[in-house]
Amino acid sequence: MASLPSGDPAPLDGLLPANAVVDSDARTFHAYLHIPFCRVRCGYCDFNTYTASELRGVTQNSFLDNLSNEISFSRAAIENSGLPEREFSSVFFGGGTPTQLEAKQLAAVLQQLKEEFGVIAGAEVTTEANPDNVDEDYFENLSAAGFNRVSIGMQSAVPEVLAKLDRTHNPENVEKAVRAAKNNGLQTSVDLIYGTPGESIADWKFSVQTALSLGVDHISAYSLIVEPGTKLAQQIKNGKVAEPDEDEQAEKYELADELFQEAGFNWYEVSNWSTGESTRSAHNLAYWRSNDWWGYGPGAHSHIGGTRWWNVKHPASYAEKLAAGNSPALAREVLSEQTRLTERILLEIRIADGLAIEVVKRLNPDAAKFISGFIADGLIDAKSAISGRILLTQRGRLLADSLVRDLLG
């Protein structure tokens, strides 16, 4: 399972340092809720999630109590840190599998957020969903409770690929789920994964076309990352499975990007495409724009005004911390100005609004020579660069990390 970063000790009272308050009015505030349950663990997954047998006695009900405690805790911590009252600009339930919970349970959590903080009218409220455990009723209940968006874990339309990923859902259920969501007025997104060992270019093309045929308004396409400690990493190490080939991954990205464009989808972040500005994920963009968010639940990450922290991973430890009235944070990082700039560069370069060159120059006065090279190599858009922003081309998006390393100097 993915290890958490190392950081400084986090205060038990969850209070934020004084500089977190600076300019907080200029930043939007978001909520992420981590639901750490899955029916089975997928072979590629290193997310913080648990099957029933791994939970050391934590039940779904007791977990929901803990989550509720953290919401109350967060309200006090934010108030006591001198931060202004802000309503949430988006709410996102992720996991794990949030839809392992009943719709009314998710609705109750949302209700508490509304009561304690408020949610801006019309704000994006999303849950991730496993196509196997949702239906018309489920979405009807979500919609009634204020949810307006659902992100469905499709991954692939090819049964062999899904099997390799240990995904158990029936591909046909994806279509049903999307239809049910749309019938209930929800915006819809599907997640795809490319580069699964054994997946051919044709397989991938079929998945992309299938996703496009569903009539969703948003698609995320992620290359498979072999995370250390996963079953997949072990299989590759033992030579049982071939390592994903980066060149082929690039080819698949290019193929998808072209198919998406033909279908009227535009990229707005390296791995995300939407039918228009209104269907971009506001929650996703908040991460890339360094806005403020509180991540609730075990292993969740939060960021407020240059302080990042992350909660203890196991639901049982999470429960203990909250039961004692303490912050569930494992550690935190108070970022220096330099580090905040570094992060802005590595995050904002990924979005279609682009990265202001002025931001790069504040950190690295020598950046100009790289920028001219990027233009020459077709990695960034020349016109945007001349008007002061770095906007990645398709090739540039595929090499974003290498560009960032150059820019950081």
Next chain:
Amino acid sequence: MSPRAKTRLEPAKTNPDLIRNFCIIAHIDHGKSTLADRMLQLTGVVDDRSMRAQYLDRMDIERERGITIKSQAVRMPWEVAGQTYALNMIDTPGHVDFTYEVSRSLAACEGAVLLVDAAQGIEAQTLANLYLAMENDLEIIPVLNKIDLPAAQPEKYAEELANLIGGNPEDCLRVSGKTGVGVDALLDKIVATIPNPVGDPNAPARAMIFDSVYDSYRGVVTYVRMIDGSLAPRERIQMMSTKAVHELLEIGVSSPEPEPTKGLGVGEVGYLITGVKDVRQSKVGDTVTNAQKPATDALKGYKDPLPMVYSGIYPIDGSDYPNLREALDKLKLSDAALAYEPETSVALGFGFRCGFLGLLHLEIVTERLEREFGLDLIATAPSVVYEVTMDDGKEITVTNPSEFPTGKVKTVLEPIVKATILAPKDYVGVIMELCQGRRGVMIDMQYLGEDRVQLRYTLPLAEIVFDFFDQLKSKTQGYASLDYEEAGLAQGDLVKVDLLLQGEQVDAFSAIVHKDKAYAYGVMITGKLRELIPRQQFEVPIQAAIGSRIIARESIRAMRKDVLAKCYGGDISRKRKLLEKQKEGKKRMKMVGRVEVPQEAFIAALSTDGEKKGEKKGK
């Protein structure tokens, strides 16, 4: 067994009859340092508690690699039949790069302990040093070490030693430096068989420098062996080669920590401190005399160390150039054999052309520069010195392949060595193949015992400076040993092969190779670089050329994907730290034009065995 000496003989007043000066000749790994440690413990000069493993090897690098670079001398008391003797053990460097230093250490002794691993037998390098010792008329005491090992075959190797130096196999002592068995008997035998030093106490002082070491607190510490006369504190002394005069601030013996004395007399071994800060003022082999009453004749055998191998050393970060200069200046204080002068490379910027005694010396220097001075360096592939004569009669000395003239070359002379290789007879075939592949010419081959063979070859030095030793070791499963000595210059049919990245010549990759091998070399190096240079944001063509003629080409395809798909659950810290780590890795890259070339590529590209880059030589 003799007891520990109850009293010690006072330096400066010791009767030469009671002095024994000896060294230990051994192959690396045959346990010289461990044996020396055991002697220090047994004679009581180092108490058991403060005993560090390999006490005499002071530098970190020495201890890590288990080899001796700088020799030391230790005075130890030992009692035989109620009489206390002063034993001076002179620790000699054990590597071919330091043959000259070895010869001076031997000249300071009357006897040598020939230490051989009882499980492995004698090695080429030991033979070479044994030869030097016998040339110096030293009394040889053959000793088999590591008799505690299950694989030890003392009978077999005692026979081999007896064949080599005469005498009976039974005369060969058997010891274990590890357990201490037999070490006391060895000390007794040193007293019994090694002649005492002889000199004229009333003659003008003559002391031979066999080592000099730079100490950052005390300046240069010079180790000497008194031949004639005596030296005392506060005297003014003169170095006979340079005529430089210094005041003797401190004189003493190592036991093994320095102990100031009232002087040194005939036959004694000790150290001098003059406050001089530069070891070049105190050259190994030079003669120290009294400035007021100088000796007329210097002791024989002095020569200036001559670099055999050159390499360009460059800071990865160009702004480190002044720091590199300062570091070299400091290293030079303790390493008289290191030569350097500024050099500019189109590819690598400002750096230094450095001359070394050999490859181990090169590695030790670069490692010390990186470790002790915190520099990130690139060392270019080592090369030798070529004497080039042009058609118009102009003569050029080339120490850097990129300076090899492009005009009409009449002749090229390159240094030649005589190499001695010892190995079990089963490997004769592969060794001959290797030597012939390196333009070697066999001098002779003889059997040393039933199954061991000595092969002698003349080889161009250029053919062995790089990875010959690694190849020899790997082709013989580690059984072969190598020694070599200079054997003058010979004409060679040589050409310069240049390397181009993106059409730009990279001078640091230029090499001088035999005409018949140029094509194969071009294919090898372009192929190697294709593997060693990571893919860039653009395609990078690699070409090898002789003059304007391209002889080989490869290309590194542009990198297509380098981006993380997502930051799971907003874990930005993890992503940032990953990028910061990758950025650190980037610092170890050198920008050649727009191409990022990893540091290791500059040497690894030329290694014929791609799997084993950076493998340490000299073992």
